[in-house]
Amino acid sequence: xxxxxxxxxxxxxxxxxxxxxxxxxxxxxxxxxxxxxxxxxxxxxxxxxxxxxxxxxxxxxxxxxxxxxxxxxxxxxxxxxxxxxxxxxxxxxxxxxxxxxxxxxxxxxxxxxxxxxxxxxxxxxxxxxxxxxxxxxxxxxxxxxxxxxxxxxxxxxxxxxxxxxxxxxxxxxxxxxxxxxxxxxxxxxxxxxxxxxxxxxxxxxxxxxxxxxxxxxxxxxxxxxxxxxxxxxxxxxxxxxxxxxxxxxxxxxxxxxxxxxxxxxxxxxxxxxxxxxxxxxxxxxxxxxxxxxxxxxxxxxxxxxxxxxxxxxxxxxxxxxxxxxxxxxxxxxxx
Amino acid sequence: xxxxxxxxxxxxxxxxxxxxxxxxxxxxxxxxxxxxxxxxxxxxxxxxxxxxxxxxxxxxxxxxxxxxxxxxxxxxxxxxxxxxxxxxxxxxxxxxxxxxxxxxxxxxxxxxxxxxxxxxxxxxxxxxxxxxxxxxxxxxxxxxxxxxxxxxxxxxxxxxxxxxxxxxxxxxxxxxxxxxxxxxxxxxxxxxxxxxxxxxxxxxxxxxxxxxxxxxxxxxxxxxxxxxxxxxxxxxxxxxxxxxxxxxxxxxxxxxxxxxxxxxxxxxxxxxxxxxxxxxxxxx
Numbered sequence: 001x002x003x004x005x006x007x008x009x010x011x012x013x014x015x016x017x018x019x020x021x022x023x024x025x026x027x028x029x030x031x032x033x034x035x036x037x038x039x040x041x042x043x044x045x046x047x048x049x050x051x052x053x054x055x056x057x058x059x060x061x062x063x064x065x066x067x068x069x070x071x072x073x074x075x076x077x078x079x080x081x082x083x084x085x086x087x088x089x090x091x092x093x094x095x096x097x098x099x100x101x102x103x104x105x106x107x108x109x110x111x112x113x114x115x116x117x118x119x120x121x122x123x124x125x126x127x128x129x130x131x132x133x134x135x136x137x138x139x140x141x142x143x144x145x146x147x148x149x150x151x152x153x154x155x156x157x158x159x160x161x162x163x164x165x166x167x168x169x170x171x172x173x174x175x176x177x178x179x180x181x182x183x184x185x186x187x188x189x190x191x192x193x194x195x196x197x198x199x200x201x202x203x204x205x206x207x208x209x210x211x212x213x214x215x216x217x218x219x220x221x222x223x224x225x226x227x228x229x230x231x232x233x234x235x236x237x238x239x240x241x242x243x244x245x246x247x248x249x250x251x252x253x254x255x256x257x258x259x260x261x262x263x264x265x266x267x268x269x270x271x272x273x274x275x276x277x278x279x280x281x282x283x284x285x286x287x288x289x290x291x292x293x294x295x296x297x298x299x300x301x302x303x304x305x306x307x308x309x310x311x312x313x314x315x316x317x318x319x320x321x322x323x324x325x326x327x328x329x330x331x332x333x334x335x
Numbered sequence: 336x337x338x339x340x341x342x343x344x345x346x347x348x349x350x351x352x353x354x355x356x357x358x359x360x361x362x363x364x365x366x367x368x369x370x371x372x373x374x375x376x377x378x379x380x381x382x383x384x385x386x387x388x389x390x391x392x393x394x395x396x397x398x399x400x401x402x403x404x405x406x407x408x409x410x411x412x413x414x415x416x417x418x419x420x421x422x423x424x425x426x427x428x429x430x431x432x433x434x435x436x437x438x439x440x441x442x443x444x445x446x447x448x449x450x451x452x453x454x455x456x457x458x459x460x461x462x463x464x465x466x467x468x469x470x471x472x473x474x475x476x477x478x479x480x481x482x483x484x485x486x487x488x489x490x491x492x493x494x495x496x497x498x499x500x501x502x503x504x505x506x507x508x509x510x511x512x513x514x515x516x517x518x519x520x521x522x523x524x525x526x527x528x529x530x531x532x533x534x535x536x537x538x539x540x541x542x543x544x545x546x547x548x549x550x551x552x553x554x555x556x557x558x559x560x561x562x563x564x565x566x567x568x569x570x571x572x573x574x575x576x577x578x579x580x581x582x583x584x585x586x587x588x589x590x591x592x593x594x595x596x597x598x599x600x601x602x603x604x605x606x607x608x609x610x611x612x613x614x615x616x617x618x619x
Contacts, residue, residue: 016496022396029530060514063518065514065518066550090520092518092519093519094522095518096518096519097514097515099514099515099519100510100511101511104510104512105512105515106512107516107529107533107534108345108534109345109529109533109534109556110529110530110533113434118521118529119519119521122519122520153345166515168468169515169519173519245486316593
């Protein structure tokens with residue numbers, strides 16, 4: 001397909017567990033362990049999962065802010081993991097990141113003008129001072145801020161305003177992909193909606209693609225075209241938003257969705273509460289990573305790691321139960 | 336600006352908090368007095384520094400000789416003023432040099448984790464020796480003298496800079512704004528200069544102020560041991576050393592240069608503590 005912007009294949013990011021100078025151990029934390037997905041131009045892929053499941057590491061690995069351990073990443077039809085740092089640098093600005101914490105994502109000693117001009121300098125080092133000033137104004141207006149604010153420092157802004165500045169900085173280099181790492185999780189609910197709407201508005205205007213990382217299913221449901229569910233460094237299910245919410249197949253997805261509060265208090269709902277904790281990513285269970293908490297786990301789940309199977313067009317699930325009798329039971333529970 | 340009640344700027348707020356701190360201002364006053372005294376030494380000194388007067392050897396403090404005279408009849412007060420130039424200049428040079436070297440090493444150790452271990456182990460070795468002992472060892476190799484004493488002091492204080500700067504860099508490099516500029520493809524040296532250095536300035540300023548006093552004290556100690564400035568140079572440490580032989584007949588020969596050292600170091604320490612509180616009002 002020609003409209004594929006980003007293609008991630010079997011991405012692995014392991015962190016060595018260092019125990020000091022002379023005691024290097026072979027143990028690793030498998031933060032991302034064999035993640036594959038594709039992202040089309042202009043599309044939003046939501047990446048959901050609980051804390052520590054490797055969502056953020058996936059986002060940062062794609063941008064090589066953290067060097068992945070293995071796998072391939074094709075971005076704009078170039079394999080970026082094979083590139084040297086120098087060759088990758090010009091491509092770097094094609095993908096940008098928006099962060100969760102608006103209080104840590106701006107340099108406190110730099111004015112908004114300074115931060116944006118720095119980014120503009122990356123796009124075009126030859127730009128004249130006047131052009132830069134004009135573009136800073138344009139960027140601020142684009143994210144819904146008063147252009148007069150340019151000379152201010154980050155501490156003079158609210159969280160939502162800072163998040164807008166962070167978005168403006170990412171947009172300054174005209175990227176095609178934006179990794180939004182929990183961009184609204186730190187904001188008030190009323191501000192969340194504004195930022196989500198801004199992101200959607202910018203997507204339409206500029207044709208951006210988003211990898212939208214969040215633990216908030218409601219927000220992800222609102223903004224995403226497709227959704228990938230992660231558990232312990234692996235994608236357990238990936239499907240279009242409609243499909244996933246209508247027919248979740250993986251027991252973990254089902255449990256995750258049952259935790260979303262419903263607007264109608266009288267609607268009967270079965271809440272599936274998972275028992276136990278998430279296993280340590282330093283010691284991932286053999287077989288299916290979810291088997292320790294899955295109430296349908298069988299012997300094969302405890303020994304063989306499930307591969308992603310196509311359930312319906314564009315709907316993949318990595319579960320041994322899919323296509324078996326047990327699956328019908330899961331499906332019944334969700335309806 | 337359009338908005339009149341903007342929150343106070345970083346440096347403005349810091350200055351205000353510092354001015355409100357009485358002990359810090361006492362330090363500032365001490366330092367201003369000593370700096371002016373040294374700068375204006377040729378003008379205000381009542382007697383030429385090297386003028387000997389054998390008729391008034393070892394004379395006690397009086398109206399002609401404010402702080403008395405030494406064994407050659409030289410005026411102690413005049414010598415103290417001139418000695419202040421040596422001590423303060425020496426402190427300045429050692430602080431500037433050790434800040435430059437220490438901050439560079441600290442930033443490298445904090446930002447490039449691969450060389451971190453090597454730099455920090457080197458610093459641990461330096462720190463495991465008492466600073467004065469280390470300085471004496473350096474002088475044993477280089478030979479005594481004012482320049483060598485300064486080199487020795489610089490080497491002895493570098494590790495404390497490296498430690499402070501490294502830990503500050505470690506906390507800043509994980510901030511998301513550093514990640515954001517890395518994602519833009521900004522080069523490492525620009526990240527270090529524009530994003531990391533400005534955010535670790537306050538601990539560096541505080542440390543430099545306190546190290547100023549430490550360096551002066553260390554240099555004076557070396558001179559007292561006969562390893563730094565050599566008599567007849569009016570260096571304070573050297574003056575205490577010479578006066579030691581006459582302690583029973585002329586206490587003023589040692590006491591006044593000693594007091595001068597103490598006051599200057601106290602001034603720097605008070606100011607340093609005040610700066611630390613002013614930079615970080617939360618940790619008081």
